[in-house]
Amino acid sequence: MTEKGARDGGCACGDDCPHGARTGHRRAVAEFLAQRDALASGDGLPAALAHSAAASRQWASDALTQSAAVVAERGRAEGRAWLRQMHRRTLTAVGAAGTLFLLAQALTAIDAGWTAARTAGALAAALSGGALLAVGHAHQTHGAALAPLVGEDNRLSTSRAVAAAWVLLTGFAVLVLAGRLALAGTERERSALLDGLRLGAGLGLLTVVAVVCAAAVLVRRLVVVRVQAQRLQKLPADRPRPSDLITDDAGRGSFTDVQYVLVSAGALAFAAVRLAREPGRLPDLPWGLALLVLVSAAAYLAGKFAEGGRPVILSVVRAREPGDLDAPIRTGDDIEIRGAGFVPPGAGAPDRLSRVVVRVGPVHVHVPLVPVPGGFTNPTDSVLTVPVPVDIPPGRVEVQVITAAGVESNRCVVEVTD
Numbered sequence: 135m136t137e138k139g140a141r142d143g144g145c146a147c148g149d150d151c152p153h154g155a156r157t158g159h160r161r162a163v164a165e166f167l168a169q170r171d172a173l174a175s176g177d178g179l180p181a182a183l184a185h186s187a188a189a190s191r192q193w194a195s196d197a198l199t200q201s202a203a204v205v206a207e208r209g210r211a212e213g214r215a216w217l218r219q220m221h222r223r224t225l226t227a228v229g230a231a232g233t234l235f236l237l238a239q240a241l242t243a244i245d246a247g248w249t250a251a252r253t254a255g256a257l258a259a260a261l262s263g264g265a266l267l268a269v270g271h272a273h274q275t276h277g278a279a280l281a282p283l284v285g286e287d288n289r290l291s292t293s294r295a296v297a298a299a300w301v302l303l304t305g306f307a308v309l310v311l312a313g314r315l316a317l318a319g320t321e322r323e324r325s326a327l328l329d330g331l332r333l334g335a336g337l338g339l340l341t342v343v344a345v346v347c348a349a350a351v352l353v354r355r356l357v358v359v360r361v362q363a364q365r366l367q368k369l370p371a372d373r374p375r376p377s378d379l380i381t382d383d384a385g386r387g388s389f390t391d392v393q394y395v396l397v398s399a400g401a402l403a404f405a406a407v408r409l410a411r412e413p414g415r416l417p418d419l420p421w422g423l424a425l426l427v428l429v430s431a432a433a434y435l436a437g438k439f440a441e442g443g444r445p446v447i448l449s450v451v452r453a454r455e456p457g458d459l460d461a462p463i464r465t466g467d468d469i470e471i472r473g474a475g476f477v478p479p480g481a482g483a484p485d486r487l488s489r490v491v492v493r494v495g496p497v498h499v500h501v502p503l504v505p506v507p508g509g510f511t512n513p514t515d516s517v518l519t520v521p522v523p524v525d526i527p528p529g530r531v532e533v534q535v536i537t538a539a540g541v542e543s544n545r546c547v548v549e550v551t552d
Contacts (some may be wrong), residue, residue: 155215159208166201166484167530168448173198174505186523188468195488195502202484202503206372209483213288215276217377224270224278228263235259251413254313262306274540280374285354287480290378292391293350293434296398300343303402307409307416314414326414336416338424340404342365346398349431353438366442367539369476369486382441383480397430444477445543450533453519462551469494470519471535473543477515487513489538495531497523528552 270278360366403415405417453468490501506510535543
């Protein structure tokens, strides 16, 4: 490990160490925030640029863009280290869950005694835990057991998590029934267990499992199609987070996600209790509760259909400083582009704000970062301010915004004069 790597990463182990990656990221963020606030107050600007507000703004934007790139790289390094660490956490979580399950089985067997159903439950728990450990081992560097739940945008998928929970419960219930069938000593007991697998016994549960799995597949296809058609703006996250299950890409609480998770969690708890009380059959999910889950899934899908959209330019005007005279747009003037969707959810990080581009005629103009204490005034989701390039000839010029997600807005025509 070099001295520079230890200094930047914050740990002698380097970026492969979760502590070092986390410390390095936090240090880079602190340095960026200090630089942003200093530039916002006018400190740190070269004296040679003091005479030109445009030159000072561009210099500050370039300096912040470079610092933001360092922060982003440190964030990605922390995300990779976090994913690698999940393999060990999976081992710990599965071991702890198995121990608690066996402890609960032993405590409840003190008065009733150890039964074949408890043996079948223990075997089912061991097999389920082994399956989770196998998945974790196969995806050691991609989030271990969480890997199947992570979407293409590197966030935990709500639809996949809900579907996985229902599949895991159903698989556990089937394993319990299989264990009891293997341990059954009489033909009558075996017939009763087989009756518990009939369609009528678990139709509500099977309907819910089918719907939530179909919802997970449909959401994935919907997102892919809308992103390719530029009707949805998606940006990858540095790493999955538990809050992804109930928030949108910007980290704000999502009503459709929250209600889907809460309703599904309640129904899962009911099904688990029914399985514990009647381990000789599939959990009998009442149709009222099953329909509640179906309505919740429908609301979740409707929310996915409604979210997103392309950036839209509503108008382009000449930016006017206090004291300036009103005038037409000329080469070198700042123009203010008003609209919506210029900063999509998940694009609020400085490195992604610096990727917003405005096409003015044939020239691509990177939107400058304009710092203020605590944030930026440019770019924003509804207003962008950029200078008209000197290479633009007088006449009618098309203006178009390209967001950090690579989605292009509509074109707006402005008149540039001499």
